[in-house]
Amino acid sequence: MFYLCTPIFIPNLLNEDNIFILAIESSCDDTSAAVLSHRKVLSNVVATQQIHEEYGGVVPELASRAHQQNIVPVVHQALSKANIDKKQLSAIAFTRGPGLMGSLLVGTSFAKSLSLGLQIPLIEVNHMQAHILAHFIEDEATKTPQFPFLGMTISGGHTQIVLVKDYFDMEILGESLDDAVGEAFDKSAKLLGLPYPGGPLIDKNAQLGNPKAFPFTKPRVDGLNFSFSGLKTAILYFIQREIKKNPDFIHENLNDICASIQCTIVEILMDKLKKAVKQTGVSQVAIGGGVSANSGIRKALKNAEVSHGWRTYVPKFEYCTDNAAMIGIVGYLKFKEKQFSASSITAKARYTIGS
Ligand code: KG4
Ligand code: ZN
Numbered sequence: 001m002f003y004l005c006t007p008i009f010i011p012n013l014l015n016e017d018n019i020f021i022l023a024i025e026s027s028c029d030d031t032s033a034a035v036l037s038h039r040k041v042l043s044n045v046v047a048t049q050q051i052h053e054e055y056g057g058v059v060p061e062l063a064s065r066a067h068q069q070n071i072v073p074v075v076h077q078a079l080s081k082a083n084i085d086k087k088q089l090s091a092i093a094f095t096r097g098p099g100l101m102g103s104l105l106v107g108t109s110f111a112k113s114l115s116l117g118l119q120i121p122l123i124e125v126n127h128m129q130a131h132i133l134a135h136f137i138e139d140e141a142t143k144t145p146q147f148p149f150l151g152m153t154i155s156g157g158h159t160q161i162v163l164v165k166d167y168f169d170m171e172i173l174g175e176s177l178d179d180a181v182g183e184a185f186d187k188s189a190k191l192l193g194l195p196y197p198g199g200p201l202i203d204k205n206a207q208l209g210n211p212k213a214f215p216f217t218k219p220r221v222d223g224l225n226f227s228f229s230g231l232k233t234a235i236l237y238f239i240q241r242e243i244k245k246n247p248d249f250i251h252e253n254l255n256d257i258c259a260s261i262q263c264t265i266v267e268i269l270m271d272k273l274k275k276a277v278k279q280t281g282v283s284q285v286a287i288g289g290g291v292s293a294n295s296g297i298r299k300a301l302k303n304a305e306v307s308h309g310w311r312t313y314v315p316k317f318e319y320c321t322d323n324a325a326m327i328g329i330v331g332y333l334k335f336k337e338k339q340f341s342a343s344s345i346t347a348k349a350r351y352t353i354g355s
Helices: 050-055 060-082 101-118 127-136 181-191 199-206 229-245 249-280 295-308 325-336
Strands: 020-025 030-037 040-048 091-097 122-126 149-154 159-166 169-175 284-288 311-313
Touching (some): 030 325, 091 101, 091 127, 091 325, 101 122, 122 127, 122 325, 127 159, 127 284, 149 249, 181 199, 181 249, 199 249, 249 295, 284 295, 295 311
Parallel strands (some): 020 091, 091 122, 284 311
Antiparallel strands (some): 020 030, 030 040, 149 159
């Protein structure tokens, strides 16, 4: 009988003094590689795929092809920026999921091959867990939360509130039942004729507008779950109605519309966070994901520090958006616990924290 050989490379002696992790992230439309020495980021290279802009959203097949073109130069650049030879690497960490299957397969296959070639351990990483553990990257400019804390990941693909009891002990308290919050920003922006991704542009215009100019109804969703698809429809009908009365409505009111949309989305997020704090008794809140850049949510969190006594945490922006450094910090934490993966491991498009 033949068995498929699926080795796990476990170093005989873990060299705890010189741990170098190469991390690879390819779950959506960013190809990224990073090198970490313990918790410190030596390099974090991100190739953002511009091709999707002309389609107004990520096209999975194009993303996968672009990852194939980018992965070798991005890894090369990460190693050379870090001034590390691949022979010095202790392990390779990679995003196993969740994400687009075609995109994940590129990073997974690359990481598996390199780990086999170099005969060093392979470490699989859950992308959502990595967004949260990005807070533990060594960075003098930001504070690190203490356990337990509430992690809220807000991005173009996800909206999730998680109770974080320890590095590898997390419980999902709520998530979006339909669109992610970043999608709500991007789709609203598209209705206003703004280019993709529209989130940053809504934010920019919102800062010059009146957030109470146009009230939008907030969705009623039980517990700590979210829903953003109804808001998008409400905005669409509102704009269609107003344009019928005044064809220049968007142009004349752009700042007020953006401010009103942003205010509604921020209120939806803050309402759920307040509920989560009340339910758990945990008032340390750490956010991550691309939408963490939003000035409205940052301001609301700062206000909650004063009005509700919360402690809030936002990582450096390059560790909020999709990046390999956050995969690397999980790789490092797993390396210390010898949580290695077999080379038979496969990508997992649907991969829930804790599954
Ligand atoms: O985490 P990310 O870079 O990629 C993933 O989706 O995983 O997040 C991108 C999302 C986009 O939807 C983008 O519009 C949104 O983050 N975004 C913002 C802002 N900056 C980025 N949304 C609102 N305000 C911003 N300042
Ligand atoms: Zn992400």
